[in-house]
Amino acid sequence: xxxxxxxxxxxxxxxxxxxxARSLRQSGFSTRVTACGHREGSLRKGLELGxxxxxxxxxxxxxxxxxxxxxxxxxxxxxxxLRDILPRLPARAIITDVASVKGNLVETYRAARAALxxxxxxxxxxxxxxxxxxxxxxxxxxxxxxxxADLFVDHRVILTPLPETGAAANKLVRDMWLSTxxxxxxxxxxxxxxxxxxxxxxxxxxxxxxxDALAQSELSEDIFRFAAGGFxxxxxxxxxxxxxxxxxxxxxxxxxxxxxxxxxxxxxALREAVALGDxxxxxxxxxxxKTARDSFTEKQDTD
Amino acid sequence: xxxxxxxxxxxxxxxxxxxxARSLRQSGFSTRVTACGHREGSLRKGLELGxxxxxxxxxxxxxxxxxxxxxxxxxxxxxxxLRDILPRLPARAIITDVASVKGNLVETYRAARAALxxxxxxxxxxxxxxxxxxxxxxxxxxxxxxxxADLFVDHRVILTPLPETGAAANKLVRDMWLSTxxxxxxxxxxxxxxxxxxxxxxxxxxxxxxxDALAQSELSEDIFRFAAGGFxxxxxxxxxxxxxxxxxxxxxxxxxxxxxxxxxxxxxALREAVALGDxxxxxxxxxxxKTARDSFTEKQDTD
Numbered sequence: 001x002x003x004x005x006x007x008x009x010x011x012x013x014x015x016x017x018x019x020x021a022r023s024l025r026q027s028g029f030s031t032r033v034t035a036c037g038h039r040e041g042s043l044r045k046g047l048e049l050g051x052x053x054x055x056x057x058x059x060x061x062x063x064x065x066x067x068x069x070x071x072x073x074x075x076x077x078x079x080x081x082l083r084d085i086l087p088r089l090p091a092r093a094i095i096t097d098v099a100s101v102k103g104n105l106v107e108t109y110r111a112a113r114a115a116l117x118x119x120x121x122x123x124x125x126x127x128x129x130x131x132x133x134x135x136x137x138x139x140x141x142x143x144x145x146x147x148x149a150d151l152f153v154d155h156r157v158i159l160t161p162l163p164e165t166g167a168a169a170n171k172l173v174r175d176m177w178l179s180t181x182x183x184x185x186x187x188x189x190x191x192x193x194x195x196x197x198x199x200x201x202x203x204x205x206x207x208x209x210x211x212d213a214l215a216q217s218e219l220s221e222d223i224f225r226f227a228a229g230g231f232x233x234x235x236x237x238x239x240x241x242x243x244x245x246x247x248x249x250x251x252x253x254x255x256x257x258x259x260x261x262x263x264x265x266x267x268x269a270l271r272e273a274v275a276l277g278d279x280x281x282x283x284x285x286x287x288x289x290k291t292a293r294d295s296f297t298e299k300q301d302t303d
Numbered sequence: 304x305x306x307x308x309x310x311x312x313x314x315x316x317x318x319x320x321x322x323x324a325r326s327l328r329q330s331g332f333s334t335r336v337t338a339c340g341h342r343e344g345s346l347r348k349g350l351e352l353g354x355x356x357x358x359x360x361x362x363x364x365x366x367x368x369x370x371x372x373x374x375x376x377x378x379x380x381x382x383x384x385l386r387d388i389l390p391r392l393p394a395r396a397i398i399t400d401v402a403s404v405k406g407n408l409v410e411t412y413r414a415a416r417a418a419l420x421x422x423x424x425x426x427x428x429x430x431x432x433x434x435x436x437x438x439x440x441x442x443x444x445x446x447x448x449x450x451x452a453d454l455f456v457d458h459r460v461i462l463t464p465l466p467e468t469g470a471a472a473n474k475l476v477r478d479m480w481l482s483t484x485x486x487x488x489x490x491x492x493x494x495x496x497x498x499x500x501x502x503x504x505x506x507x508x509x510x511x512x513x514x515d516a517l518a519q520s521e522l523s524e525d526i527f528r529f530a531a532g533g534f535x536x537x538x539x540x541x542x543x544x545x546x547x548x549x550x551x552x553x554x555x556x557x558x559x560x561x562x563x564x565x566x567x568x569x570x571x572a573l574r575e576a577v578a579l580g581d582x583x584x585x586x587x588x589x590x591x592x593k594t595a596r597d598s599f600t601e602k603q604d605t606d
Contacts, residue, residue, distance in 0.1 A: 196529070208593075214502070224595070
């Protein structure tokens with residue numbers, strides 16, 4: 001199979017960036033997969049493990065001959081990185097990313113693009129095209145050591161292509177992810193952030209909130225002593241990386257606030273039913289939730 | 304090993320009652336294990352499967368020669384059952400139960416006992432002694448078909464003995480559970496209900512509430528389509544039996560309301576931090592929660 005591009009540059013070689021690099025080397029989608037980042041230890045490890053073909057600590061040198069730049073750093077760092085590299089990137093390159101929130105990155109891209117809008121003689125400056133992406137995949141483990149060429153197989157990758165991005169750029173990033181075995185779907189930027197707030201960001205905030213509230217309770221020692229399997233599953237996501245989830249909460253602030261408010265409204269109604277002893281309202285809500293959840297897991301299991 | 308009692312009667316032969324019966328027959332703690340209930344199908348099945356020695360649909364006949372009566376029915380039914388059988392039970396018998404809430408049962412017991420307080424000639428009526436119990440064990444499956452003699456091995460059983468109950472009665476129920484391989488611990492009635500509200504009843508309400516809120520959202524189809532593994536774990540308990548959880552919510556109303564209110568306070572503080580962009584407050588809360596949860600699971604894993 002002929003390679004589709006000559007050089008894919010991964011900036012930030014962690015679990016996701018490393019797994020993508022492995023998969024792209026395996027599939028031959030790119031002639032070379034290179035990496036750049038702040039931590040030489042991870043880059044050297046990536047080279048030793050055969051995750052990448054080469055690396056450089058020099059960002060400008062790395063950017064110079066990249067066809068696709070994948071920003072593999074987490075949410076807020078990705079935004080800083082995008083702002084930083086856009087003016088230094090050849091206009092023929094395509095940028096994409098793997099961060100969990102898309103709205104803040106698109107804002108950053110548009111602001112950086114506007115700042116570069118014209119040259120001194122009034123001509124529009126050509127700017128590298130941005131295709132925001134979000135692979136729905138992860139692992140309990142992190143770092144390039146945990147990377148795997150199979151991480152994205154049968155997982156969804158959401159792209160939120162922008163109107164100002166050309167069809168060819170969108171297609172190339174889509175094909176890149178298809179070559180990893182992922183299923184690629186497209187959503188609008190706002191839609192993506194609203195859906196992820198509801199299904200991922202809100203649940204993480206609720207789980208963190210519950211465990212923190214219980215830990216502060218005067219009964220906390222006994223509470224954790226008697227917690228059973230259901231509690232363990234429910235709070236698993238409260239063992240996630242606090243810095244990563246701080247950044248996601250800040251980056252997706254508006255959608256997360258909407259999700260919290262909707263949830264609090266519903267919880268208020270349930271509280272009222274408990275207070276009034278309204279068993280029928282409780283049963284109806286619990287039943288509707290069970291039906292929705294059972295149907296969701298059945299669909300997933302047959303996917 | 305000599306049997307400790309002649310006849311243990313299980314009222315309501317489901318997963319928990321059936322598993323206890325199997326285990327008690329296996330250990331020989333009781334010469335006979337009998338059952339009584341409304342649904343002859345379950346009782347006949349229990350007999351066929353060797354879960355029990357015999358059964359009767361006649362409650363008075365069943366109660367007459369029982370040494371220990373185990374109310375195996377769910378929360379609210381257990382309360383009705385206790386009210387119903389107490390006047391008909393020989394005073395030498397001991398009653399215990401397996402329901403998830405203890406305060407409402409103790410109230411029922413005390414009210415029924417007070418109503419029986421004296422005979423026509425002013426003598427105190429002897430009343431069977433009550434030792435409230437709650438095995439922290441379960442299964443995705445239900446019914447006597449799913450029962451297993453091993454269900455309680457290495458699981459905790461919480462007893463909430465009452466001041467008015469004699470030490471011998473408490474010890475006998477404790478020994479009964481120890482014979483199943485369970486670890487038996489004692490808590491006060493209020494303490495039990497507060498702890499279970501925090502670790503079990505509140506998480507169930509939150510999970511039901513989240514899934515119901517998302518199902519009612521205009522994005523619900525996409526929300527469930529893009530939900531990943533974390534969401535699946537977080538909402539697993541929303542697939543629990545709605546009638547059982549309605550009853551638990553009603554039976555433990557006061558403690559559940561307190562738990563909901565504490566949770567809403569904490570969520571309000573997190574919401575404020577998100578709204579203000581206060582990353583340090585978010586990180587500190589997430590970190591504290593992660594630390595508490597990691598230490599809780601480490602303790603459980605080494606138990």
